[in-house]
Amino acid sequence: MWWRPDLGERDLGLVQDMGFGWVKQRFAWRDIEETAPGVFNWARPEQLVQLVQDRNLKLIALLDYPPYWAMPLDPASTADTGPPADYATFGDFCAAFAQHFKGKVAAYQVWNEPNLAREWGGRPPDPAAYVRLLRACYTGIKSADPAAIVISAGLAPTGTEPPIAMPHDAFLRAMYAAGAQPYFDMLGVHAPGYRAPPWVSSEQVQAELPLGGNRWMAFRHVEDMRALMLEYDDPQKQVAILETGWTTDPVHPDYSWFAVSEAQQAEYLAGAYKWAREHWRPWVGIMNTIYIADPQWVPEQEQYWWAITTPGEPLPGLRPAYRALRDMPK
Secondary structure, three states, X not given: OOOOHHHHHHHHHHHHHHOOOEEEEXXXXXXXXXXXXXXXXOHXXXXXXXXXXXXXXXXXXXXXXXXXXXXXXXXXXXXXXOOOOOHHHHHHHHHHHHHHOOOOOOEEEEEEOOOEHHHOOOOOOOHHHHHHHHHHHHHHHHHHOOOOEEXXXXXXXXXXXXXXXXXXXHHHHHHHHOOOHHHOOEEEEEEEOOOOOOOOOHHHHHHOHHHOOOHHHOHHHHHHHXXXXXXXXXXXXXXXXXXXXXOOOOOOHHHHOOOOOHHHHHHHHHHHHHHHHHHOOOOEEEEEEOOOOOOOOOOOOOHHHHOOEEOOOOOOEEOHHHHHHHHOOO
């Protein structure tokens, strides 16, 4: 909904037309408790949450991005996306948010991709520190709204080592070792498909360089994450796929090497839902596609090419992927 209620009505209609029941929206902490501790501006969040309520959809609220008053004075940090200086302040915000929207927000995602330095204040990823942050937020949410679902951060699939990133499977292992298990109800994962179709196994993607040459470049790497949950005796929880998609990007070298055609994007996204429906029930509970495009996006931005619509006002263009998701069996 891009923090704009005028777009929210339109975009939620597009979601409903596809036959989906969940939407995800970022609620940046700094946009709500911007100026000082305990001083909240709920006007915009209230509008967006009400739009979701009016459509009878379920909302995942992504909570992250601290206000500047809460950030550490760290000259080594080069980004404003990292955790706060005092994790208790984030826990207090999570509690206040959950109390304000009790019964209206179905689920909360706690942070995004903390296994990437760029999402951790430019510092090396720190699974134990993330678990402390997760615990603070989980405790705050549950104190205010015990029925709400708490989802751990979606982890970026990667093989890159610190300090730039930390492989997602190693990060999850370290989370469990740090005592994360009691502090999330669903495991958050990200599942971009890179070059490979969604039905291709991780073993095949790893074995065939044209498909990527790494297990984590398979949509089905989600199965590896599920195996880790079983290894750590956590079988009762479901997985939430918080981001999935295929890019058609011909512009950016970091993405164009694994870009697919628009026809393939459509086929693969519909195929991903088919695979999950036929092979991953009941342990996958939520699956979220990126994106309904922000009207301000332009081709010079990489998000433009992941989206299933093209930017436009008052109405966006519908890419083949949107139509494929709308028309697939539900």
